[in-house]
Amino acid sequence: MQSTLQEAELPIDEATVSLKTPPHSIEAEQSVLGGLLLDNEAWDKVGDKVTSDDFYHPRHRIIYSAMAKSANESLPFDPLTLADTLDRQGDLDDAGGMLYITELVSSVAGIANIEAYANIIQERSVLRKLIQTSQKIAERAYNPEGLNSQDVLDEAERLVFNIAEERPKTGGPQGVREILDNTVKKIDELFNAGDAITGITTGFTDLDNMTSGMQPSDMVIVAARPSMGKCIVAGSRVLDPETGALVKIDDIVARESGALLSLGNDFRLRPAAPSAFVDDGFKPVFKVQTALGRTIETTLTHPFLSADGWQPLGNLNVGDAVAIPRVLPVFGHESLPDHKLRLMAYFIGDGGTTQTSLRFTNSSESVLEDFVAAVNAFDGVKCVRIEDDKRTPSVRVSSDLEQVSKARQLFSQKLSSLMQEKDITGKALASTLDVAESTISYWKNGEATPAEEYVPVLCQTLDVCTNELFPCGYEQSVWNDQNPLTKWLETLGLNNRLAHEKALPDVVYQLEKSDMAMFLRHLFACDGSAFVQGNGQCRISYASSSYELIKGLQHLLLRFGINAKVRKKVNAYQGEGAQATYELEVLSQSSIRAFIDNIGIFAKEDRIKAVEKELAGKTAHDNSDTLPESVCEYILKLKGDRSWREIYTSAGKAYPENYNPHLTGVSRRRISRKRAALFSELFNDDYLQHLASSDVYWDKIVAIEPQGEKQVYDLTVPDTHNFVAEDFCVHNTTFAMNLVENALLNTDKGIMVFSLEMPSEQLMMRMLSSLGRINQSKVRSGNLEEEDWPKLVSAVERIKDKKLFIDDTAGISPSEMRSRARRIVREHGELGMIMIDYLQLMQIPGYDQGRTNEISEISRSLKAIAKEFNVPVIALSQLNRSLEQRPNKRPVNSDLRESGAIEQDADVIMFIYRDEVYNPDTEYKGVGEIIIGKQRNGPIGSVRLAFIGQYTRFENLAPDAYNFDDDE
Structure with a gap:
């Protein structure tokens, strides 16, 4: 056989x-x-x-x-x-x-x-x-x-x-005698050791009493409130949905309050408010640029919404699509007189403010006339037309001295009358105002007017309001080096600005919709254009040598639902001092129609009508405003093996008579929002419906460039955990590092740290700040004082000969982590602890079974690493969003992100809770709770530690420092 x-x-x-x-x-x-x-x-x-x-x-x-x-x-x-x-x-x-x-x-x-x-x-x-x-x-x-x-x-x-x-696991059922023998031996060892700490000490007395230290082969999860991690560079602007203002993130963090826009799970923008504000120091940042010319500078761990969900920048590449707002329907409540709106636009566009007199130059007679009319509505100035056959016509603006003289005479008459009526002498008035008697004489003779700081006291003394004392207005009565128009431009930041230095004044972003439209309509009258190309392609554009101005205009158009593209034009003259030119282009049909309907261009109405006529003969479509290719895969999965005819019939829709795969089905290419809406009806699918009606535009990354280390800030947004900054949709390590420090100082074994978020140098700076009790900001900036240097030297001496190994490789896999740990053991001997910051940043290359399953695989692998090296593995983990929605913010096991696998594999789960993060007025400031939510071989509960923020350090809390109610 x-x-x-x-x-x-x-x-x-x-x-x-x-x-x-x-x-x-x-x-x-x-x-x-x-x-x-x-x-x-x-x-x-x-x-x-x-x-x-x-x-x-x-x-x-x-x-x-x-x-x-x-x-x-x-x-x-x-x-x-x-x-x-x-x-x-x-x-x-x-x-x-x-x-x-x-x-x-x-x-x-x-x-x-x-x-x-x-x-x-x-x-x-x-x-x-x-x-x-x-x-x-x-x-x-x-x-x-x-x-x-x-x-x-x-x-x-x-x-x-x-x-x-x-492979089959060794071991199996053991008899009671064998177990008893081993147990008695272990008890005898503990007795002779004379120490309750059987593992690696945490350095915190109360915590060690509950855990007996970090035990070999244990996987310990340390979790805190939802990680901020959305580091964007200082100076980045955030849109305030309440006022329309663009506010620097620096200011939001400094005052610890602010309003912003956030993207919900339905892909719609909504107002939100940050719940935490963090100065995250200096970190390496990268500039991201998209096909539309949008730019933002962030850290590599900063998440962007991609076709595969929220992904850190480190996971994205050139060519990947990311979500940006396709509309920012936010307008302010500020309103300005029409003539000021027009003048602001004209001086930004074609105004000259660097010479002795203000100038405006434009080839359109209608625009020149409108400019003069707007200036004439401004008191105290006049216009002079400058004609030159060789140059473009211009208008010079200067003070109207005749008006000033008339206004002063009326003021002097009113002052003399009031002084006589009140029986106030020139000497008495001079004494009250603390000026010379001759100054009062100049005022009464119309030769001068009071400086602005004297006006309130003068009006109070004469018991009269300003407008009554100055019948033509105070500004009209004053003349100095700056006329009223120049002074107004100065307040806007527009005076004495070269063309490439111009930017939109802050007030523009806070205008109500009609005023903003008027401002843009007259700004485009200067360097804007609208035309139909030879091939029938319509186009609206604006050109300027100021990148900040172009960027600001791109944002303002987004308020009206207009997506414009920024491109850098090539100058024929590239000599020394040549300025680059930037052009803002509106190319898509939907955006051009929105521009025509909401804004228009003053004095170029004929060109706008030509564009409008050309568009009227075209079928409405927008090839640029499409959804990511992954949506096609999603639709094909919904389709399954059914025919499109079956699907149309099942949805109660008539199947198109003239079959076309692009009309009735989906090919493997990006599809329009309109077609996504059709599929949402065919499959009764909410996800497709949300995408079709979303507030996002999927723009491709064209460049990711390092910018060195810069100051960055973090914001935490409850629930959605993302916010809009620089027109992008953009989404704590202390305690764990204290565990590393304490373990390092109390063992001769190696301590290995995998820092997936923070560079090794930054991590070491935090450790030196903590060990040396030096203010972290001083260490980070290098601005150490004389008494700080001995502390720094002492901290360096304490750890320089210790076996600490830090690996800051981003996105490391469990297998690579295991391989590097093996190498450390082979070269330096036994390990005492492995710390990972943090679990959700780990990846398994090529894994395609979904992120939840990938986290399960990672969790299982970390537990296997703990057993293989017989060391505690401390892994930081994120908490999910539900925590922020509860009145009681103390975390529980179910708050762990992807909690099923992590909770099952972990031997110990610890949560960090600081009441002052959520309750600024709490009496427990400077106190942190370490909540043990799970411990296989010990009790659960909480211990209290002192938190010293300037040193990024937790320490043992003095006995009876706070009388907590455990049932709180």
Whole structure:
């Protein structure tokens, strides 16, 4: 029978067998199967050692699988009943029939060595799996499919590790005597040690009393409130939905209050308010630029909304699509007189403010006339037309001295009359105002007017209001180096500005809608244009040498739902001092129509009408405002195997008579929002409906460029955890590092830190600040005072010879983490602790089973690392958003993000809670709670620690420092 079976073997991997027969033992397999048929009780000896997949021959896999099924159901599996089971399953013939089952029994002498045979089967199975895995690794190395060598190496290590994980675990039930012996020995060791700390000390007395230190092989989760992590560079502007103002994030953090826009799960923008404000110091930042010319500077850990959900910048590449607002329907409540709106626009566009007199230059007679009319509405100034055949016509603005003289005479008459009426002498008035008597004489003779600071006291003395004392207005009566118009431009930041220095005044962003539209209408009258190209393409644009002005205009147009593109124009003259020119382009039909309907261009109405006429003959479409390609995959999954006709019929819609795959279905390319709306109806799908009606535009990244280290800030937004900054949709380490510091100082073993978020130098600065009790901002900036240097030197001396290893590789995988830990052990000896900051930033290359499953795999791997190296693994973890919605913000186990796998794998779960984060007026400022939500081998509860923010350090709290109510 043996030779016959060998000839009938069907190898698992034909390619491998063609080269060399894989390791196996048919005799061992037959002996195990035959022995089980002779004595079903032998199952208890081999059932936990091998599985059906461990058998080499297909027949044996089928037979063992049927035995396992019977054993699990407590049914017998002698030759007759096993044959019946196989027959009912339709597997009897594939198993060799009744004849082969009978031969298995007759060929086995007994079951005495059945465990040894099972071990042989398992060992051969591992070797075959190694061969198969080696083939997969070799194939991937030959065909990496876009992966780099490190990714291939990570995948290879993961595949090999999975084989090791599948091996039967050693151990099993132990008798009470053996357990008692081991337990008594352990108790004796603890007694002789004379210390309640059996693991690595945390450095915190009360916490050590509850945990006995961080135990070997334990996975310890340290979690805090939702991580901020949205570091954007100082100076970045955030839109205030209440006022329309653009507010610097620096100011929001400084005053710890503000309003902003946030993107909900339905992809709609809504007002929100940040709940936490953090100065995050200096960090490496990168400038992100999109196809529309939007730019923002952030850290690599800053999340952007991509086609695959919120992803840190470090995970994104050039060509990836990210969400930006397609409309910012926010207008302010400020209103200005029409003439001031027009003048502000004209001076920004074609105004000259760097010469002795203000000037405005424009080739349009209508625009010049409108400018003069606007200036004439401004008291105290006059216009002079400058004609030159060789130059573009211009208008000069200067003070109207005749008006000033008239206004002064009226003021002097009113002053003299009031002084006589009140019986106030010039001497008395001069004494009251603390000025010379001659000054009063100048005022009464109309030769001068009071300086602005004297006006309130003068009016109070004469018991009169300002307008009554100055019948033509105070500004009209004053003349100095700046006329009233120049002074007004000065307040706006527009005076004495070269063309490339101009920017929109703050008040423009706070205008009500009609005023903002009027401002833009007259600004585009200067350097704006609208025309129809030869190919019928319509276009609206604005050009300027000021990038800040162009960027501001791009934002203002977004308030009206107009998406404009910024591009840098090439100058023909590139000599010294040449200024770059930027152009703002409106190209899409929907945006051009929105511009025409809401804004228009003064004095260029004929061009606007030409564009409008051209668009009227075109079918409305927008090729740029499309959804990511991943949406197509989502739609095709909803479709499944059904035909489009079936889907239309099921949705109660008429199937289009003229079939076109792009009209009735979806191809694998980006689709329009209109088509997404159709699919949302066909599949009754809320996700597609939200995308179709969303407030976001999917813009492609065209550049990611390092900008060095800059000051950055963090904001936490409850619930949505994202906000709009610089027209982008943009989404705590102390305690864990204190654990590292305390462990480092109390053990000679190595401590390994994987910092996935913070560079190693920044992490070391925090540690030196903590150990040396030096203000963190001083260490970060280098502005140490004389008394700080000895503290710094002392901190360096305490750790310089310690075995601390920091790895700041972003997005590291568990297999790569394991490999690096092995290298440290090999080169430097035993490890005492591994700390990971933080778990949700880890990745498994090539993993495509969803993020939740990936986190489960990562969690399982970290627990395996803890057991392999016999050390506590401390992993920081994020909390989910539901925490912010509860009145009681103290976290519980269910608040862990992807909590199922993490909570199951963790041996200890700790939460950090500081009441002052949520309740600024709390009496417990400077106090932190460490809440133990889970501990396999100890109690749960909480301990209190002192938090010293300037040193980023937790310390033991003085006894009875606070009398907490545990039921609070």
